[in-house]
Amino acid sequence: MTISEIIERLQAGNANFVKDKLASENNNSERREILVGGQQPFAIVLSCADSRVVPELAFDTGLGELFVVRVAGNVANTSSIASMEYAVAHLGTSVLVVLGHQSCGAVTAAVGGGDHGDNLNHLLAHIGPAMHDLPEGASVDEVIRKNAYLTADELVQRSSIIAEAVKTDKLKIVPAYYYLDSGEVEFLNKSSA
């Protein structure tokens, strides 16, 4: 599939999910058997760990189709970047969706501030740039969207593998926003960031 075909496939799958009409048949023993020898996922999704956000369902996909990296706040840290680099460099995956979502607890905690202990403080620090990039008093929802945009940029800045793939049109990074209530994924227009 070309990059635009992959994005269309993701949008069509999401439309199925929104309408309660999941159609993927790639979740059975036959599919598992086929995949034993290797994987060729068509998209990478950097998603929050939130249990309400399940990329494989939201895009109506089955086994071996999405390379999903999950971390609270869908942030770019060394481990999440390295995981995505693997898919870009070794699996040839050509679309990367950074999927923020409605009512993200990690972003809410970052906006609220305070001490959450070393580990969570470290993670929430990755959301800091999105907060600082917006006027004071910006809503959690605005920070969630900004965080998806800035994370997309950060992947290029911090990874020479990802940067090279984007530069040579082998990879397209798309920030997106998932609505918990409708299940809809809104692909965000980079130029409006």
Ligand SMILES: [Zn+2]
């Ligand atoms: Zn979240």
